[in-house]
Amino acid sequence: MARISKNIKVMIVEDNANICEMYAITFMRRGFTVYTASDGRSAIQKYHNKKPDIILLDIMMPQVDGYQVLNEVRKDVNTYTPVIMLTNLDADDFSRESRLENIDAYLIKSHHSPREVVDKTIEVLKINNIAVD
Amino acid sequence: MSLISRFKGAKTKFAKKRLTLSLRESLSGAHAETAKQAQDCLAASHRMYQDLVEMAHEGITRVDPEDNLTFVNRQFARSLGYKASELVGRSVFSIVTKATAARMKKGTEMRRKGVKSRYEATLIHRDGSLKQFLLSASPMYGTSHEFVGSMGVYADVTEQKAMEMRLNRKVKQIDTLYRVYEHAKMPRPLGVVLNDIIREIVEAFPFRQFVHSKLIFDGKTYCYPNEPKRWFHKIQFPLVIAGVKRGSLQVGYSKKMPRMSSLDSFKEEHKLTRNVAEILCKHMHARGVLDRYHEIIKKSFTAIIILSQDKILYVNPRFYRLFQCKEKEVIGRSIFTFLPYYNSRCVADGKVKECKGKTMEGKDIDLAIITQRSSYHGKPAVLARINNISALKKAQGRLSNFNRELKKTVKEKTLHLEEANKRLQSLNQLKDEFIAITSHELRSPLTSIRGYLSFLVEEDSLSQISEPYRDYLVRAYSTTDALNHLINNILDVSRLDMGRFHLQKQYTDLIKLTSNILDSLSFQISEKRLELEFDNQTGHEQLIIHIDSIRMSQVLRNILDNSVKFTNRGKKIRVTIKHETNLVSVVVADQGVGIPKAKLEQIFDKFMQVKTTQTKYKGGVGLGLFIAKRIVELHGGRIEAAKNSDGGTSISFHLPLQE
Numbered sequence: 001m002a003r004i005s006k007n008i009k010v011m012i013v014e015d016n017a018n019i020c021e022m023y024a025i026t027f028m029r030r031g032f033t034v035y036t037a038s039d040g041r042s043a044i045q046k047y048h049n050k051k052p053d054i055i056l057l058d059i060m061m062p063q064v065d066g067y068q069v070l071n072e073v074r075k076d077v078n079t080y081t082p083v084i085m086l087t088n089l090d091a092d093d094f095s096r097e098s099r100l101e102n103i104d105a106y107l108i109k110s111h112h113s114p115r116e117v118v119d120k121t122i123e124v125l126k127i128n129n130i131a132v133d
Numbered sequence: 134m135s136l137i138s139r140f141k142g143a144k145t146k147f148a149k150k151r152l153t154l155s156l157r158e159s160l161s162g163a164h165a166e167t168a169k170q171a172q173d174c175l176a177a178s179h180r181m182y183q184d185l186v187e188m189a190h191e192g193i194t195r196v197d198p199e200d201n202l203t204f205v206n207r208q209f210a211r212s213l214g215y216k217a218s219e220l221v222g223r224s225v226f227s228i229v230t231k232a233t234a235a236r237m238k239k240g241t242e243m244r245r246k247g248v249k250s251r252y253e254a255t256l257i258h259r260d261g262s263l264k265q266f267l268l269s270a271s272p273m274y275g276t277s278h279e280f281v282g283s284m285g286v287y288a289d290v291t292e293q294k295a296m297e298m299r300l301n302r303k304v305k306q307i308d309t310l311y312r313v314y315e316h317a318k319m320p321r322p323l324g325v326v327l328n329d330i331i332r333e334i335v336e337a338f339p340f341r342q343f344v345h346s347k348l349i350f351d352g353k354t355y356c357y358p359n360e361p362k363r364w365f366h367k368i369q370f371p372l373v374i375a376g377v378k379r380g381s382l383q384v385g386y387s388k389k390m391p392r393m394s395s396l397d398s399f400k401e402e403h404k405l406t407r408n409v410a411e412i413l414c415k416h417m418h419a420r421g422v423l424d425r426y427h428e429i430i431k432k433s434f435t436a437i438i439i440l441s442q443d444k445i446l447y448v449n450p451r452f453y454r455l456f457q458c459k460e461k462e463v464i465g466r467s468i469f470t471f472l473p474y475y476n477s478r479c480v481a482d483g484k485v486k487e488c489k490g491k492t493m494e495g496k497d498i499d500l501a502i503i504t505q506r507s508s509y510h511g512k513p514a515v516l517a518r519i520n521n522i523s524a525l526k527k528a529q530g531r532l533s534n535f536n537r538e539l540k541k542t543v544k545e546k547t548l549h550l551e552e553a554n555k556r557l558q559s560l561n562q563l564k565d566e567f568i569a570i571t572s573h574e575l576r577s578p579l580t581s582i583r584g585y586l587s588f589l590v591e592e593d594s595l596s597q598i599s600e601p602y603r604d605y606l607v608r609a610y611s612t613t614d615a616l617n618h619l620i621n622n623i624l625d626v627s628r629l630d631m632g633r634f635h636l637q638k639q640y641t642d643l644i645k646l647t648s649n650i651l652d653s654l655s656f657q658i659s660e661k662r663l664e665l666e667f668d669n670q671t672g673h674e675q676l677i678i679h680i681d682s683i684r685m686s687q688v689l690r691n692i693l694d695n696s697v698k699f700t701n702r703g704k705k706i707r708v709t710i711k712h713e714t715n716l717v718s719v720v721v722a723d724q725g726v727g728i729p730k731a732k733l734e735q736i737f738d739k740f741m742q743v744k745t746t747q748t749k750y751k752g753g754v755g756l757g758l759f760i761a762k763r764i765v766e767l768h769g770g771r772i773e774a775a776k777n778s779d780g781g782t783s784i785s786f787h788l789p790l791q792e
Contacts, residue, residue, distance in 0.1 A: 016577055022584040060573050088576035090624070091683065092635050093569045100637065110576035110617050113587040 008125065011035040011052035013043040013069060014086070015061040019109065023056065023086070026114035027121075040064025044072045047081070053130050054121060056086040059094065067097045074102055082128050084121060104128070192266070192287035195273065198280055200225050200241055212289050214259030230255045230263065244272035244283050254287070265294040302339065306405045309337035313409050317416040324355070326416070331357040334384055334409050338402055343388040350380035350417070361387030368403055370410035374417050382410045436519040439509045443468050443475075446509050455521055458493040468517075472502070481506045481515050487522070499526040564631045572624045579617060586610040618694075622756040625687075626739065629763050636681040636767055643676045643685070643717060644669060644710060650689045651708065657697050664705040671712035678717060678790060684764045691757035692721045692784050699725040700781070715790045722783035733774045737762040761786070 010032045014020035020036050027034045035050050037043035041064045047055065055073065059066035066087065073081055082104040085094060091106050100106065104124045107117055186193055192209025196202055201224050210217040213228060226234040233254040240250040254268040266287040275281040316329040331346040335357060338344040345364075348355040350372060367385030371378050384406050386393065430437060436452040438445055448463050456463075456471050468475050472490050481504040490500045499522045507516035588594060590610045595603055628634040651667055658665050696706050704724040711718040728736060740755045765772045765786045772786040 016581070018581045019577070019584065022581065022588075025588075060569075088573045088580065089569050090572060090628075091637060092628070092633070093565065093572075095635070095637060096565065108576070109580040110583060110620070114584050115587060115591075 007033070008054070008130065009033045009035065009050060009052040010121065011037065011043070011046060011050065011055045012086075013037045013040070013055065013061070013066070014058045015039055016058075022114055023117060026118055030118050040066065040069045043069045047073055051079075052081065054082045054084065054125060054128075056084050056117070056121065059085065059087040059089050070098060070102060080128075082124050082130070084117075084124060086117060192285075192289070194225070194285045194287070195282055196225055196285065197282040198241075198245075200237065200283075203282065209287055212264065212287075213256055228256055230257060240270055241283065244270060245280050247272055253290070256287075263291075264289065265291045302337075302401060306337040306401060309333050309405065310408055310412075313412055317412055323420065324353075327355045327413075328357070330409065330413065331355055331382075334382075334406065337405055338384065340386065340390055340393065343386045343390070345385060345387050347383045348380065348413075349383075361385070363387065365389045366393060366399055368399060368406045370407050372410060372414050372417065374414050374421070379417070382406060382413060434520070436521075438468070438517045438519065439507065439514050440468055440517060441509060441512060441514040446514060452519070455498070455519065456490070456492045457496075462493065472500070475502075490519070499523045561633070565633055568624060568628055568631070568633060571627075572620075575620050575624075576617075579613065579620065583610070583613045583617065586613060622760060625760050626756050629760070634763070634767070636684060636764075638679050638681050640677050641680055641682040641685070643678055643680070643719075644671070644674065646682055646686060647689060647708065647710060647719065650686055650693065653690075654693055654697065658706075661697065661700070662702050663697065663700060664703075666705065666707045668707060668709040671710055671717075673712070676710070676712065676717060678788060680768055680788065681764075685768075688761040688764050688786065689719070689721075691761045692786075695757055696721055696723040696725060696782075696784075699723070701725070704781075716787045717790060718785055718787045720783055720785040722777055722781060724777075724779055724781040727776060727780045728774065728782050730776055733776065736774055737772065758784070 010027050012020055012023050012027070012034060014023065014036070015038050017038065020038065024034045024036055035046050035052055037046050039061050043055075043057070044064070046052070047069075055069075057066045057069055066085065070083060070085075073083060083102070084105040084107060085103050086107050086109055087094070088109050090108070091100065094100070094106065104127070105120055107120060112120070187207050189206060189208060192212055193204075193206040194202055194209055195204040201222060202220050203222075205217050205220045207217055210220050213220075220228070225237065229237060233256070236252055236254065240252065243250050249269070249271045251267070251269045254266045256264050256266055258264055267290050268285055268287055270283050270285045272280055273282045273284050312333045313330050316326050316333065319326065327348055327350060331348050335341065335344040335346050345359065345361045346357050347360055354360075364383070364385040365388065367383055369381055369383045372380040372382060384402070430449045433449060433451055436455045437447075437449040438452060439447040445463055445466055445468055448460075452463065453459065470491075472488055474489050483503060483505045485501050485503050488500050488502045490498045492498060501520045501522045502517055504515050504517045507514050586606070586609060589598070589606055595606070598606060625634070648667060651665060654665075693706070693708075700706060700723045706724075707720075707722045709718075709720040709722070711720070737758050739759045762772045765788070768788055770786055770788040772784065774782060774784050777783050
């Protein structure tokens with residue numbers, strides 16, 4: 001299993017603590033630096049403070065939802081941060097509010113095991129020339 | 134005239150001479166030489182006067198008191214075709230007509246009283262023809278002033294008379310023509326005019342009592358005084374109007390008179406009849422045109438008025454009906470009686486204006502009026518045409534009312550529809566939210582269960598767990614897969630049922646997509662020891678088509694899941710991709726338990742599972758093929774099932790290449 005440089009910062013935005021922890025564990029085991037946010041507002045704050053390399057973003061969250069976070073991230077024209085939607089909503093529901101072109105991948109939590117999520121994240125990072133083996 | 138006076142003069146001189154001679158004779162009878170001289174002189178004078186009488190152009194006669202001719206000059210005898218000697222001694226009555234004889238007898242009586250007379254006498258030529266003379270007769274007296282006879286001077290006026298007659302005929306004809314014209318001009322019924330004309334025309338003909346005229350026009354016959362049994366000297370002309378023969382004019386005699394033939398074959402009458410026929414033709418033509426116009430104006434649905442200085446000069450019958458009035462109430466009245474809002478200063482420009490009118494009964498009517506400059510009997514006038522548009526106005530009113538109502542109703546309905554639409558939209562939103570929340574709420578716990586179990590089934594952890602707990606764990610983990618699949622299917626079906634299922638199409642390589650699916654199935658395949666064959670018959674490594682890749686994977690996955698589920702250990706599943714002209718076909722053929730032919734159609738129905746003795750309950754709720762069918766159909770394709778020759782089932786779906 002290829003170890004990933006600790007310099008890669010992953011932000012997981014997820015309101016369900018169980019699930020959030022599950023992904024955090026998996027990413028940390030694979031050597032990523034992990035930031036977590038349990039709602040949209042803290043996610044936006046952490047995006048500005050921590051400058052993560054990639055964001056895994058849930059949609060249905062209290063107060064500020066995933067769409068608003070995505071809009072905020074995409075507003076930043078200086079840096080392009082890859083965003084992977086990690087949610088239990090279908091892509092159909094997502095495309096009613098936003099566009100698939102705005103994101104790098106769309107994963108349904110219940111379909112993909114944590115390991116598959118990490119694999120996909122690495123794939124996206126490679127596409128964006130961020131990941132280093 | 135001058136001849137007669139000259140003759141009169143000569144006669145007086147002659148009488149005086151004789152008187153002087155007899156005086157001289159009695160005074161100096163002895164003087165023989167002188168007497169001889171005188172006698173010579175007398176003879177010369179006698180000869181001279183005799184010559185004068187014989188050479189005269191007038192006929193000169195002398196009759197005794199019993200009206201026997203005692204002298205006729207040569208001219209007189211010649212003009213009647215006799216010699217002078219044949220006439221002398223005959224009674225003058227033998228060579229005159231009866232009427233003249235009567236007149237002459239009367240003249241003789243007058244002359245006895247010393248009165249001269251002058252009249253027209255008709256004498257009979259030797260060949261029987263009549264000759265007209267102007268006779269001047271004067272009494273002659275003897276020496277003792279007794280009446281010794283009369284002297285007559287006959288001036289031949291036969292030609293003059295004939296001329297006069299011809300002139301009279303001509304005048305008559307012209308007169309007739311004039312009267313025919315007059316008749317033709319008068320606005321009277323056609324029958325009256327034609328009757329008058331045929332009556333007039335006979336007046337111009339000689340032998341008036343035997344003349345008949347007949348006119349045939351448009352099948353009707355007019356005769357005056359009646360139609361003779363036989364026609365003599367008939368003159369006939371056709372009546373041709375605008376190139377169509379519509380009748381004829383005939384004039385002729387009912388009797389043949391011997392003297393008719395002398396009338397140079399009715400040349401003048403011919404001309405007259407032709408002229409009358411021409412007048413008739415022109416009249417008929419004009420009458421036809423006039424009748425036509427009259428009819429148009431009379432029957433017109435437009436009221437026509439001629440005005441001068443706002444006074445009505447003429448109206449057509451329609452006007453009376455429109456304004457419910459009588460003719461005498463209209464002519465000469467002011468137009469404002471009928472059109473109170475008529476603007477006399479407005480330009481007669483021939484444009485339609487709308488105007489209110491008032492009938493005699495005081496009812497208001499809506500009118501459309503067109504005024505134009507015109508003339509009436511040579512004076513400037515205004516021609517106005519009026520149409521009743523009351524019904525139109527009423528209809529317009531009703532229409533606009535109706536429109537208003539309609540608009541109101543439409544507005545109300547639109548409002549209702551908008552509300553209904555809003556309700557529907559919110560309902561749709563609710564549906565979307567329901568599906569979204571349901572999927573979220575169902576999947577969240579599953580995510581945790583699956584995620585954490587996945588940590589445990591990883592090899593490092595699994596090795597630390599002892600049997601049989603390890604097996605329990607693996608079973609639990611694989612069951613979560615089934616649960617995940619079931620939840621996804623249920624969510625898709627509700628999306629399809631609610632009409633909230635949308636495709637996200639992109640260009641995708643179908644071959645790669647299919648082989649990926651087959652790879653992901655390798656676990657189940659190897660577990661069941663099935664043989665899987667992928668047959669790419671397209672001849673290409675890639676087949677890019679415009680589809681929703683996630684949903685198409687689902688279709689393949691659902692079909693293959695079924696095949697794997699119902700195919701027994703060690704059997705074969707074959708997946709074939711074919712490329713036809715504008716279709717891509719994917720066939721999944723298995724050697725499974727097979728489906729009875731009768732049920733083949735139903736396997737795509739919702740919650741359908743074929744239950745036979747061979748198929749025990751294998752899990753699932755029977756949604757996979759239903760969803761697959763609906764997704765294929767949303768792509769514009771079709772899906773079908775067939776029984777294989779070896780007993781298995783093949784499911785094939787076809788997607789169109791072009792949209």
